[in-house]
Amino acid sequence: MVGDVRADADDTLLDRAFLALADPVRRRIVARLSRGSATVNELAEPFAITLQAVSRHIRVLEEAGLVTRTRDGQRRPVHLAPAALEPLTAWIDRYRLIHEQRFRTLDALLAAGPDPELAAGPDHDQESS
Numbered sequence: 001m002v003g004d005v006r007a008d009a010d011d012t013l014l015d016r017a018f019l020a021l022a023d024p025v026r027r028r029i030v031a032r033l034s035r036g037s038a039t040v041n042e043l044a045e046p047f048a049i050t051l052q053a054v055s056r057h058i059r060v061l062e063e064a065g066l067v068t069r070t071r072d073g074q075r076r077p078v079h080l081a082p083a084a085l086e087p088l089t090a091w092i093d094r095y096r097l098i099h100e101q102r103f104r105t106l107d108a109l110l111a112a113g114p115d116p117e118l119a120a121g122p123d124h125d126q127e128s129s
Contacts, residue, residue, distance in 0.1 A: 010087065013065065017088055020064035025049070026057050033067060033080035043078060 020026055029043055044054040058078055061067040065084045069076050 014091055016064040017066060020060050020066055026061055029057060037077040037079045039075055039077055
């Protein structure tokens with residue numbers, strides 16, 4: 001039961017983070033913050049949207065735990081929370097590794113060449129009887 005609660009909490013965090021990153025403006029904000037902290041004004045520069053809209057995007061990222069804000073005198077810089085990205089990459093990697101293993105298995109089968117029994121065709125069994 002405790003494991004289910006933990007899994008539900010993990011799913012909720014993943015859902016919030018992926019939902020936050022579903023928006024291209026928020027992805028660009030995260031990309032910008034990966035180079036260093038910035039103010040709302042600095043984050044708004046490349047976008048043709050209002051400061052209020054940028055603030056709403058930042059709030060969504062904050063609620064998802066992907067960014068934080070601090071106070072530095074009059075400045076309120078926004079910071080990327082890199083540790084919050086780790087569960088996302090772990091989730092993606094789990095499925096990437098599964099599919100990579102499947103491709104390696106397929107590659108090995110193709111490299112081994114055709115199975116002599118399969119290459120002989122279905123009539124082969126009838127002839128040897």
